[in-house]
Amino acid sequence: MTPTRNDAPPVDPLATSIRDAGLKVTAPRVAVLTALADMPHVDADTVFRAVRETLPGTSLQAVYGVLGALTGVGLVRRFDPAGSPALFERRVxxxxxxxxxxxxxxxxxxxxxxxxxxxxxxxxxxxxxxxxxxxxxxxxxxxxxxxxxxxxxxxxxxxxxxxxxxx
Amino acid sequence: MTPTRNDAPPVDPLATSIRDAGLKVTAPRVAVLTALADMPHVDADTVFRAVRETLPGTSLQAVYGVLGALTGVGLVRRFDPAGSPALFERRVxxxxxxxxxxxxxxxxxxxxxxxxxxxxxxxxxxxxxxxxxxxxxxxxxxxxxxxxxxxxxxxxxxxxxxxxxxx
DNA sequence: GTCTAGTTTTGAGTTATTCAAAACACCACT
DNA sequence: AGTGGTGTTTTGAATAACTCAAAACTAGAC
Incomplete structure (x- = not known):
């Protein structure tokens, strides 16, 4: 235990990676990245349902937008197997x-x-x-x-x- | 020139390949295979428009059905590039x-x-x-x-x- | 604190594809 | 050559996966 002053803000590595990629850090973005950390290969709808748990009120379109943005900057990889909706993964x-x-x-x-x-x-x-x-x-x-x-x-x-x- | 009797029915290699694959030979099937012979990588809608030229009245659903059947027996190959509708080709x-x-x-x-x-x-x-x-x-x-x-x-x-x- | 470009919400639309029932036609058999 | 039965196709409709656009909002620079 070190019950000292805690004025160093907790550095969230997720937030940092988003910011470093040149994107604004928003709750939906963090939530999507968090969801992807738990699930290796998921489609947009699965991400959406996971995000809703922690951040209700998030729209499916926002999830599509976030996934598109994160994929665009290389924080997320998208993969389209034939016969399945697009899947997303953090391993990049x-x-x-x-x-x-x-x-x-x-x-x-x-x-x-x-x-x-x-x-x-x-x-x-x-x-x-x-x-x-x-x-x-x-x-x-x-x-x-x-x-x-x-x-x-x-x-x-x-x-x-x-x-x-x-x- | 050999102006002899021609009682041997013209063997249509396309029809033969369809029959040999265990499928009934129908006009839409022949038309789809013919269309694919001209165009190397086309989506269902393009096939549909090509088939209509020679066989008007063919439905888009029939084209989907034919492409599915031909793919199933290995006469046609299907390929799904990300961000594009499914493409079909005869090279198999x-x-x-x-x-x-x-x-x-x-x-x-x-x-x-x-x-x-x-x-x-x-x-x-x-x-x-x-x-x-x-x-x-x-x-x-x-x-x-x-x-x-x-x-x-x-x-x-x-x-x-x-x-x-x-x- | 304020401003603004970038995000997200809200609401609607599109594309590619599939499903189901009824009409039809290939072809094996007589 | 006709006929029957199963496999195909038509007709009509529905769906999933995504995209678009305008208005509301907000992270972060000043």
Whole structure:
């Protein structure tokens, strides 16, 4: 215990990162970043519901706006798997990739061996000035692969719901 | 010239491929495949407008249905770049990848060095049974890179329109 | 404390896509 | 060649995920 005067304002690393990125620090922004700290890959609506817990009255549009702003300055990364709404994550700057379960939609990060983007370059770049190589691995997660019902699961790019089906 | 009897019915390779895939051969299906033969990466609406030329009265829903069916049997490949509607292509079975211009949305195919999917495997598969590695390269196409206005074009994943901006 | 550019709210609109029921047509069989 | 039945397509409507715009608000520079 050090019951001394406390005149040093608590430095909130979240607020600092927002400010350092050149954005104004606002409650919705802090709330969105906080929500993303708990949940690795979430869509805008999930962020919205999480933000509402701590900051009721926040609008969904504000969440879209905040996510857009944070993504724009590189504090958040956006990732659009086919058949799913856009997902957002705080892990940023390491150009990692994603494993997506084509049956239940679960997502796992996988490290990029190279680290920096673009970690890959095509043989023929067709004159493009490439800045990113986005890699998405599709497959069955351990859980879905273990379920005998999925043993012959095709590449059904339409069924990315997180549902359990009853036989 | 061999002006002989012609009693062998003309074998339509398109119709044959559809039938061989286990689907009924219908006019909309042939029309969609024909349209895709001309256009490498198009969205459902573009296919729809092309199909209408030769087969008026075809509904957009039919086009969605046909594209879904053809994708399901592997005659067509679907690809969902972030910020764009789903695109369809007939080039199939070679696991090729895509170059996307983040400024104008132009898409170019790039050969997969390996050929078969998954052409890549992450170091840690987290127990996933991976079947595909989907690689998308983002950058500026030669044309957009040449335009000095785009020389500092950021990774603006929101501007994938095929528009020209007037200064 | 005040001002102002940047944010958020409020309210509405759009786009891409899917669902469902009824009409229709391909093609296996007679 | 006709016919039946299942798979397709049409018709009509609904939905999810996002975007736009104007008015109200507020963080932070002065």
């Amino acid at each position: 700057g390491d150009n990692h990739h994603h494993l997506v379960c084509s049956h239940c939609g679960t997502i796992r990060d996988v490290d990029c061996v190279i680290g920096a983007a673009p970690c890959l370059t095509p043989v023929d770049t067709a004159g493009f000035r490439i800045h990113t190589a986005e890699v998405t691995f599709w497959g069955l997660c351990a859980e879905c692969a273990a379920d005998p019902r999925n043993s012959s699961d095709p590449i059904d790019s339409t069924t990315h719901t997180h549902s359990e089906e009853t036989p | 079975g070679d696991n090729h990848h895509h170059l996307v211009c983040s400024h104008c949305g132009t898409i170019r195919d790039v050969d997969c060095v390996i050929g078969a999917a998954p052409c890549l495997t992450p170091v840690d598969t987290a127990g996933f049974r991976i079947h595909t590695a989907e690689v998308t390269f983002w950058g500026l196409c030669a044309e957009c890179a040449a335009d000095p206005r785009n020389s500092s074009d950021p990774i603006d994943s929101t501007t994938h329109t095929h528009s020209e901006e007037t200064p």
